Amino acid sequence: MSIEEEQEGKAGEVQLIRTEGLALVLDTPKGRGVFAGRDIPGGTILEVCPVLILDPQENEEHVRKTDLYNYTYNWPLPAAEGSKTPRKTQAVVFGIGSLFNHSQRRQNVGWMRDVSKGVVVYRTLQDVRKGDELCISYGDRLTFVDADAKQVDSDDEDDNAALARIDLV
Numbered sequence: 001m002s003i004e005e006e007q008e009g010k011a012g013e014v015q016l017i018r019t020e021g022l023a024l025v026l027d028t029p030k031g032r033g034v035f036a037g038r039d040i041p042g043g044t045i046l047e048v049c050p051v052l053i054l055d056p057q058e059n060e061e062h063v064r065k066t067d068l069y070n071y072t073y074n075w076p077l078p079a080a081e082g083s084k085t086p087r088k089t090q091a092v093v094f095g096i097g098s099l100f101n102h103s104q105r106r107q108n109v110g111w112m113r114d115v116s117k118g119v120v121v122y123r124t125l126q127d128v129r130k131g132d133e134l135c136i137s138y139g140d141r142l143t144f145v146d147a148d149a150k151q152v153d154s155d156d157e158d159d160n161a162a163l164a165r166i167d168l169v
C-alpha cells in the first residue's frame with residue numbers, strides 16, 4: 001500500500017503519520033527548531049498535523065494580540081450564507097507543524113493544507129541529511145528579523161549575485 005493510500009484511511013478517519021528520527025533542538029538562532037536525526041529521502045511525509053480552525057472574530061479580537069498568532073497558519077473558510085466572497089481565518093497546527101522555522105533559501109520541507117480533512121501534511125522537498133534543520137517557507141511578509149539574512153549576505157553571495165544586483169541599480 002502506498003503512503004497516499006495509507007493516508008486516505010477509512011471514511012471519516014485520517015491516518016496520522018510521523019516519521020521517525022526527528023529532534024527538537026532547543027537553542028538555535030531562531031529559537032527551537034526541528035532537525036533531522038537521520039538521512040531522510042525527498043518526498044517523505046514528516047507529519048500529518050490536525051488543526052484547530054479559529055473563529056475569525058475570536059482570532060481578530062484575541063489571538064492576534066498574543067504570541068500564539070506567530071504560530072498560526074492562514075486558513076480558508078467557505079463564504080458566509082448569501083455571499084460569494086470566500087473568508088479567511090487562522091488555524092493552530094498541532095504537532096511539529098507549529099515548530100518548523102522559516103528559511104527562504106534553505107527551505108527543504110513543503111506543506112499542504114487538506115481543508116476537507118482539517119490537516120496539514122508536511123513533506124521533504126529533497127533528500128535531507130542527518131543534522132540538517134527542517135525548514136518551511138513562511139512567505140515574504142515576516143514579522144521577525146530573519147536570522148538567515150546576515151548569513152546569506154556574508155557566505156552565499158557569489159560573483160553572479162553581485163553582478164545581478166549591480167544590473168538592478
Ligand SMILES: C[S@@+](CC[C@H](N)C(=O)[O-])C[C@H]1O[C@@H](n2cnc3c(N)ncnc32)[C@H](O)[C@@H]1O
Binds near residue numbers: 099
Ligand atoms: C512557528 S514558530 C517556530 C518555532 C519557534 N522557533 C519556537 O521556538 O517556538 C515561529 C517563530 O520562530 C522564530 N523564527 C522562525 N523562523 C525564523 C527565522 N528564519 N529567523 C528568526 N526567527 C525565526 C520567530 O520568532 C517566529 O515568530
